Amino acid sequence: MPLVIVAFGVLLLLVLMIKCKVNGFISLILVALVVGIAEGMNPVNTVTSIQNGVGGTLGSLALILGFGAMFGKIIADSGAAQRISRSLINKFGIKRIQWAVVITGFIVGIAMFYEVGFVLLIPLVFTIAEFTELPLLYIGIPMAAALSVTHGFLPPHPGPVAIATIYGASISMTLVYGIIIAVPTVIIAGPVFTKFLKGIDHKATNNMFKAKIFEEEEMPSFSASVLTAIIPPILMAFSAVCEIVLPKTSGVRHFAEFVGSPLMAMFISIIVAIFTLGIMRGKKMEEIMKILAEAASGIAMILLIVGGGGAFKQVLIDSGVGKYIAAIMSGSNISPLILAWGIAAILRLSLGSATVSAMTTAGLVLPMISSTNANPALMVLATGAGSLIFSHVNDPGFWMFKEYFGLSIGETMRSWSVMETIISVMGLIGVLLINIFA
Known part of the structure; x- marks a missing residue:
């Protein structure tokens, strides 16, 4: 019934x-509201759950998305995004531009939360699509695929690291296996998938990152553009490495955790960008602040919709749907790798949150690792893969992708949801193949 x-x-x-x-x-x-009450929740508790869902989602994302939009707007309006995109086009050529985007997304995604990497790279996607006159999703899907794969498979991303900690898996082996699986997965879910994605030919127009055409002398140098743009992943990667190699009492680690938190990394990046791409290039502070204000106002509805997705997700969790599904699946006698993937997948479809699905699954299948001698690192990847399957309307990430790219619900399901499913299934196949030889 649930x-x-x-x-x-x-x-x-x-x-x-x-x-x-x-x-x-x-x-x-x-x-x-309807689902919460229908699931037997007290109406007052349902409202509280909605408030917690919106607050919990936006509490962690509002500032990050806001800072990310501001940072992206400076990158775009200063000409830095055009400089980077033009250099990528010249280096790789239009025919291979998807591979440039995949590599960029892969590098950025390893150290960043998905949402942070998304808002950081979205101006670059729009700018490349604008100048090449290619469909927006032809560039956007490879970027999203690279970010999603790193989100689900690769340490030092917080998700895989947290699951590896629960399973007692080696982070280094999880990373090795994860890369082996991630490379073919991102190729198939990114550049290859776009060849079959027909009928969604949106161009990069009428959006907050619509590119202004800059003359050569108006753009910052390639080095200034790249060095400013990669400040967030550098700070976050620094923090991730310090967390792995330094003791918790280390002062350097404490400093790294401070500057490398997504919020501070984006905030520091904005301050640096104001100088490197603004003041040092002759822009007045009033002009720069106007750019930041435009960026903030442009994401208001996106924030509300993402918060709404968080509310729906929280109601599903608080109503006990997750526990109901877990209880059904835990009695199965199938392979622990397939079971971990299956539980995470069903929880993902029902709850929306990849993180909640993965962490819930980890707690349920943990006893099976010792009793079945399952490879802990592969269990991490199986769980992560299952938690990515078919993102739809109960996932805030679904709405973020839809709103930024200006898609309908149907178009988002045909593109984003299918891409996530390809990543999930490819992840399971990769885990099972490695398990044969490992």
Whole structure:
């Protein structure tokens, strides 16, 4: 019965948005209320759950997304994004530009939360699409695939590291196996998938990152553009490395954790960008602040919709749907690798949150590692892969992708949701193949 109610909620959400043209945020809140009460929650508790869901999601993301939008706007409006994109195009050529985006997304994604990497790279995606006149998703899907793969598979990303800690897996072996799986996965889910993605030919127009055409002398140097743009991943990578190699009492580690937190990394990057791409290039502070204000106002609805997705997710968690699914799956006798993937996948489909799905799964299948001699590193990757499957309307990431790229719900499912499913299935296949030889 709980799954029937969830299915009804998803169907109601689709009807409200597609048929009735109701705003996404209002639809999500309404559906969260209906599903929570239908699942047996007290109406007052349902409202509290919605508030916690919005607050929990935006509490961690609002400032990061806000700073990310500001940073991206400076990168775009200063000509730095055009400089980087033009250099990438010249180096790789238009025919191989997807590979440049994949490599960039892969490097950035290893050290960053998905959302941070997304808002950091989105101006670059729009700028490249603008100058090459290629469909936006032709550039955007490889970027999103690279970020998603690192989010689910590769330490030092917090997700895989947290799961590895629960399973007692070697982080270094998880990274080695993860890279082996990630490379073919991102190729198939990125550049290869776009060749089959027909009928969604949106161009990079009418968005907050619409590119202004800069003359050569108006753009900052390539070195200034790149060095400013990579400050966030450098700071976060520095923090991740220090957390792995230094003791908790180390002063250097404490400093690294401070400057390398996503919030501080983005804030520091904005301050640096104001000088390197603004003041040092002759821009007045008033002009720079206007750019930042435009960026902040441009993501208001995105923040609300992402928060609405968080509310729906929290209601599903608090109503006990996750525990219900876990109880059903835990009695199975199938391979622990497939079981970990399956539990994480069903939780992901029902709850929306990849992190919650993965962490819940880890707690459930942990006893199986010792009793079945399953490879802990492969269990980490199987769990991570399952937690990425078919992101849809109960996942805040779904709405973020939809709103930034200006897609309909159907287009988002055909592109983003299918891409995530390819990554998930490829991850499982890779884990099973490695398990044969490991």
